[in-house]
Amino acid sequence: MNNRHFQTPIEYLKGVGVSRAEVLKKELQIFNFEDLLKHFPYKYIDRTRFYKIKNLNADMPHVQVLARLTSYEIIGEKRTKRLVAQANDETGTIELVWFQGIKWVEKSIIKGKVYIIFGKPGFFNGKAQMPHPEMELYTPANVKRNGNLTLQPAYNSTEKLKQYSLDSKGLQKLVASLLEQHLKDIHENLPQYILNKFKLTDRATSYRNIHFPENATVLHEARYRLKFEELFFLQLKLLKNKLLRTQKFKGNIFETVGHYFNDFYHNRLPFELTNAQKRVLKEIRLDTQRGVQMNRLLQGDVGSGKTVVALMSMLIAIDNGFQTCIMAPTEILANQHYHTIKNLIDDTFIPVALLTGSVSKKARKVIHEQLEDGSLKILIGTHALIEDKVQYKNLGFVVIDEQHRFGVEQRAKLWRKNTVPPHILVMTATPIPRTLAMTLYGDLDVSVIDELPAGRKPIQTVHYFENQRLRMFGFMKQEIAKGRQIYVVYPLINESEKLDLKNLMDGINTMSHEFPLPQYRISIVHGKMTAAEKDFEMQRFIKGETHIMVATTVIEVGVNVPNASVMIIENAERFGLSQLHQLRGRVGRGADQSYCILMSGQKLSHDGRIRLNTMVKTNNGFEIAEIDMQLRGPGNIEGTQQSGILDLKVADLTTDQEILSQARSCVEDIFEKDPLLALPEHQVLNLAFQAKTDGLSWDKIS
Structure with missing residues (x-):
């Protein structure tokens, strides 16, 4: 694509002008020729054939009929006024009806002429009928000229655009005008050998055929080519960044696995590591020996043992004379990591400190001093870790938990805490589908812990309807009798906080009758309570002083209580899949069998049932994340909206996984043999990078 032409402001396209340009910018973010070219049709209307009237049925979408107009008349007055016409072919008669634009239609149609009639067929009193059809005089020449025997593109428009005659048909005319003038300026941007290998249509033909396909075959070929191109350049950007970073950022070499690691592994680790944990540790070990800054994403379900892997990696850094830290997005998560690590190691082994907004000024001063003199080896905290006052003597290894909750600038501040950037391990308990990880984290190396620690039993999950509530109460009593504890969680939806609180209070009233004092004790946590009240209730539950914790919000139950064996989720149909999975992960922390009970009303939507x-x-x-992505789309998965990377115009990560894999492996092959894109056959790709350095955004590469 010739950038000079396609960066031309949209007002300069014939038929647009200043006022239409303003509304295109505001309503569709179409600022220039390229934006219009990439405003792809959202569907296609089949105009590749004419139907006989006798073959029409009400289930058909829009169809074309070739018929002679035999009569028409205006019926009714004022509000009931309508124009009714009759048209027939050799197989039958169809009634055509207009309720609006009657004067214009009456002037434009001629009795006795044959028309191309296009619209949605229906039936009234057993007769074929078509409301507000498009009418076009039939001649063999105009069928060919206007391309009636094609797949007709349908474009997204808005009410505001329609006021400027920019409905789907109006946008179609603009795109046709653009292609007519500038099709020759759409230049190829993929090497010929890639076109041959993947049997890709050339670029200009693909743009023409995605907008005005003559048949389903050329449309499929055009879409495949443009999807491949979009995903290819996305991977090219990510892997080029990764390549540049490995060249630019040298990393500290961790030469030895010494006293701290070995002592912990042989004498302090309270359980056997899983094979998955061992594999990930090995990957991290190899990364930290290469002399290049490590950037690795560690994915693993709730309870899969990511924190232990992080700790053991940090011990290798400490063995090599470096300090380490863990940054979590909330105080609750930071506290959780702190207590988990303190339970695994004590201060006589390695000093560990916690730094959050709640830490006193006096304690902060001590932490700052110990960091600067190097005596503090492990610091756990929130974004307080990146404050300018926090200075490390020799920071070598950083763990970032739930990275999508931190901005790029926040993460970069940690990098700058040492002369040589520290190695980075990013952890997430939100399982990410492979295609999404390849896109969101395509410039990171990915490790996966895909097995639970030995002795953990899979959580048994059941779905109960409201009429099975007594059965649920009976089960709760059985578990409490065994000495277990139970969570009961209600949804909290912003728009109806009062309703949710009412649900919670109604639930507690019902439960108070079923679980009377002093035999049963209940903790209650909801958003209207003060922090101190919430903490008091949570501590009672953690210490085992209460049997049941009832809560409205998800984060308040982000505590580790191995004795809690049942998670009951009320109105479960109101939660997303990832939320349900995260909540379920709050139980199953001990060796006992745990259960998750999903309570719902009788009526469920299709997605709710799935x-x-x-x-x-x-x-x-x-597996759950893949289904979640199919239901919600990749842009709605937690943490992906703000990534900015998912602004895909034609590709879809839920359906185009195979194309993404092909594109990525193709880019990997290119960088393996030609990292600088210097070979003659890669000049077109190099030009794309030049376009980027000229200040164009990546989605504008052409």
């Missing part, structure tokens, strides 16, 4: 059935069927977070 979500609950999925939870019952599988405990596999990655």
Whole structure:
């Protein structure tokens, strides 16, 4: 594509002008020729054939009929006024009806002429009928000229655009005008050998055929080519960044696995590592020996043992004379990591400190001093870790938990805490589908812990309807009798906080009758309570002083209580799949069998039924994430909206996984043999990078 032409402001396209340009910019973010070219049709209307009237039925979408107009008349007055016409072919008669624009239609149609009639067929009193059809005089020449025997593109428009005659048909005319003038300026941007290998249509033909396909075959070929191109350049950007970073950022070499690691592994580790944990540790070990800054994403379900892997990696850094830290997005998560690590190692082994907004000024001063003199080896905290006052003597290894909750600038501040950037391990308990990880984290190396620690039993999940509530109460009593504890979680939806609180209070009233004092004790946590009140209730539950914790919000139950064996989720149909899976992960922390009960009303939407059935069927977070992505689309998965990387115009990560894999492996092959894109056959790709350095955004590469 010739950038000079396609960066031309949209007002300069024939038929647009200043006022239409303003509304195109505001309504569709179409600022220039390229934006219009990439405003792809959202569907296609089949105009590749004419139907006989006798073959029409009400289930058909829009169809074309070739028929002679035999009569028409205006019926009714004022509000009931309508124009009714009759048209027939050799197989029957169809009634055509207009309720609006009657004067214009009456002037434009001629009795006795043959028309191309296009619209949605219906039936009234047993007769074929078509409301507000498009009418076009038939001649063999105009069928050919206007391309009636094609797949007609339908474009997204808005009410505002329609006021400027920019409905689907109006946008179609603009795109046709653009292609007529500038098709020759759409230049190829993929090497010929890639076109040959993947049997890709050339670029200009693909743009013409995605807008005005003559048949389904050329449309498929055009879409495949443009999807491949979009995903190819996305991977080219990510892998080029990764290549540049490995060249630019040298990393500290961790030469030895010494005293701290070995002592912990042989004498302090309270359980056997899983094979998956061992594999990930090996990957991290190799990364930290290469002399290049490590950037690795560690994915693993709730309870899969990511924190232990992070700790053991940090011990290798400490063995090599470096300090380490863990940054978590919330105080609750930071506290959780702190207590988990303190339970695994004590201060006589290695000093560990916690730094959050709640830490006193006096304690902060001590932490700052110990960091600067190097005596503090492990610091755990929130974004307080990146404050300018926090200075490390020799920071070598950084763990970032739930990275999508931190901005790029926040992460970069940690990098700058040492002369040589520290190695980075990013952890997430939100399983990400492979295609999404390849896109969101395509410039990171990815490790996966895909097995639970030995002795952990899979959580048994059941779905109960409201009429099975007594059965649920009976089960709760059985578990409490065994000495277990139970979570009961209600959804919290912003728009109806009062309603949710009412649900919670109604639930507690019902439960108070079923679980009377002093035999049963209940903790209550909801958003209207003060932080101190919430903490008091949570501590009672953690210490085992209460049997049941009832809560409205998800984060308040982000505590580790191995004795809690049942998670009951009320109105489960109101939660997303990833939320349901995260909540379920709050139980199953001990060796005892744990359970998750999903309570719902009798009426369920199609998606609601799929979500609950999925939870019952599988405990596999990655399988759940794939289904979640199919239901919600990749842009709505937690943490992806703000990534900015998912602004895909034609590709779809839920359906185009195979194309993404092909594109990525193709880019990997290119960088393996030609990292500088210096070979003659890669000049077109190099030009694309030049376009980027000229200040164009990546989605504008052409």
